Amino acid sequence: MEKNLTHIALFAALIAVLGLVPKIDLAAGVPITAQSMGIMLCGTVLGAKRGALAVLLFLVVGLIVPVFPGFVTTWQKIQSPSIGYIIGFPIAAFVAGLITQNTKLALFPAAFAGAILGGIVVMYAFGIPGMAIMLGKPLPDMALASAAFLPGDLIKATLAALITKSIAQMRPEALLSRS
Amino acid sequence: MTTPQGITLTNASVTLGGKSILSNLCLTLTEPRIGIIGRNGSGKTTLLRLIAGLIPPTSGAVTIDGLNPTDRKALLPRLGILFQNPDHQILFPTVAEELAFGLRQQGQTEAAAAAAVTHLLSQESRAHWAKALTHTLSQGQRHYLCLLSILLMQPETILLDEPFAGLDLPTQIRLARRLAALPQRLITITHDPEAVALCDRVLWLDQGQIRADGPPGPTLQAFTAEMAKLGEQDADTHLPD
């Protein structure tokens, strides 16, 4: 019980720490950030439920202290074109975890599939409409604009799967998604 | 021109978090066996970090064989450091990787490093450690691993921060014997006067300043007497902020 709590808090903190990696700003006002890898890791390492809770905790902590790139709080992020992605964050982690823990695949492919489906497909499914609403632009345009995230997100999904596998080897007891 | 050998501190001071931790130290350390003793919080570890170039002096200067300690490349063959807390030193998940790292950084090939590690572990009858996960070792075992990884690199000067704390008696005895036989310069930091009784020179650090400096006999006698006196009191009545 305590272990669940501290690991959830740790991964919430990990997303915040990844927010210190410089972001790259793009035209539509949603940046490329390292934090989306943190979201993937929450799911693939902690599993669906704990992963989603870790992301929710991150967002709640963001109401109190700045946890987004550039020393920004959740209050500010929900005013920005990123809002769809922010809403998608916990759901993305949930889906990534669900796939990692429920497929019979080996850990690396399972985590990679989870990171792609959760961290990219689900994430964009929330993020793109969010941009369309906030910016008052048509959906297809926004979908096209989001394509700029794809190369980075594919790299992040690969890294997330690699890290998940390393954790499984080096700290098997910490891989809560498959315990 | 000859470059000065050994470690020199010229008016070196360190301030951390707005607090003066070391003040105006002037030292030239050349003896082969040097001990640094002092109470908890007297600044021993900070002095080690300063000498090792891990923190810069707030004012004053530090040199090692005439070099600036922040020049890591030149310093690597000259200086090895045993950290006080093994958790702050261990980098790798397995014992073999941890031991091989330093050798690889010194330019050895992977095969040579692996062979040296295997040799060392079998010499220590700890061949079964090679694949062990470092975080599952006991505290004393982790501490010993850190020591082995420094000794393996054979630097000219070895800085040891509380090398005996936490080791069991047989390991302590063996380690002391092994250290005594080393040709390198050793600087041993400790709060235990016995551990430095055989040094050539002992420095007593007190609240960031040198309280005594000289052969172990008189320095340790004065230190032990003061410690016993303090122990009789119920608390430190005059601790600074």
Add this chain to the structure above:
Amino acid sequence: MTTPQGITLTNASVTLGGKSILSNLCLTLTEPRIGIIGRNGSGKTTLLRLIAGLIPPTSGAVTIDGLNPTDRKALLPRLGILFQNPDHQILFPTVAEELAFGLRQQGQTEAAAAAAVTHLLSQESRAHWAKALTHTLSQGQRHYLCLLSILLMQPETILLDEPFAGLDLPTQIRLARRLAALPQRLITITHDPEAVALCDRVLWLDQGQIRADGPPGPTLQAFTAEMAKLGEQDADTHLPD
């Protein structure tokens, strides 16, 4: 019906990572002062974690005053634990918060806990520690803070894992005096025979089993003789996997 008092282990074994660490321990610990000695890696810390309910026995059973040690809530007034590594114990960024936490967990109000903390720190002439950041304290200071936070909670039994390692002499002397005066049951884990010479009972743990158990005199004599013998050898020739 009377519930058994003290700590009992019935055929308790612990296996970690597929390795047997403690095997078939049968013990009843009721004496007010108990020492547990053993080499690095002999299983002392694992035994402490087992007794404290931090890990369950792989087989067998452990009870504390008849209770299951995994029931932390019931155990809180009964058992306090000093961890071997202060970094593994400290939870809070400031000294005052760290000290107050245990009292809050015991149900004291925030005001009462704060008052108790202030009182304790001034008694220790360390009032200036209250707002100090725990991570800037020296290792020995952190260790001492951990001790204070356990003593403040006044549990009936205190498990101490290497309580003296890393503390300077005056602090060791004072601590020993202070511990000796405590009415509670103390279980001291150490590799240093001197630290448990005054106990009522000393257990010698060797490779996860009890090698000797009895009054300190003969147990420590046998232990010290064996340690000296091992120290003479150049390595442990017969370490198990």
Add this chain to the structure above:
Amino acid sequence: MLTLTSPIETYAHRIPASVKMAAFVALTVLLFATPQPWLLAPPVAALILSCGPKFALQSLKNLRPLIPLILILALWHLWLRDPLGITLITRMIIGVAAANFVTMTSKLTEMTRTVETFARPFSPIIAPKTLALAIGLTIRFIPTMLMRAEQITESWRARSPKRPGWRIFLPTTLAALDDATHTAEALRARGGLG
């Protein structure tokens, strides 16, 4: 420290955080409901200015992270010749300034307590006390992880002429996982969650 709380004490610091947060949520709703968000600029500006010039200057500085976003949105809409850009940008500036006002004038502990209060309806899912502990642990783990990264860099530098760079990521993550395990044990040792 990891906080936006302003050291300049103002009257606004004494308004309960819960009131400020509720007012902020209401303002956000208004901002999105109205097609003319600039009408809300004067009251928000007045609020910030009422705390004194030093505080207002600090508020202005805290808007700095927005600059790239504003520039990008402005250029993009200029290129599209879309007047909607003005609405978007003013809405964002006002919203963020107001958000900063809340965080700058509220203490960390008070905000945690307010979040705890607002989360009370969810107490069947998560006990308010547990939530507060989780928030506290997260806020602590952020600097702890950075410190771990520093220690690992230091240990790396002690044995290597090269800077570790990205190589510290895995060791730092593993060390942080160990820290989380130890924290869990330390919590249990002192009564745990129950």
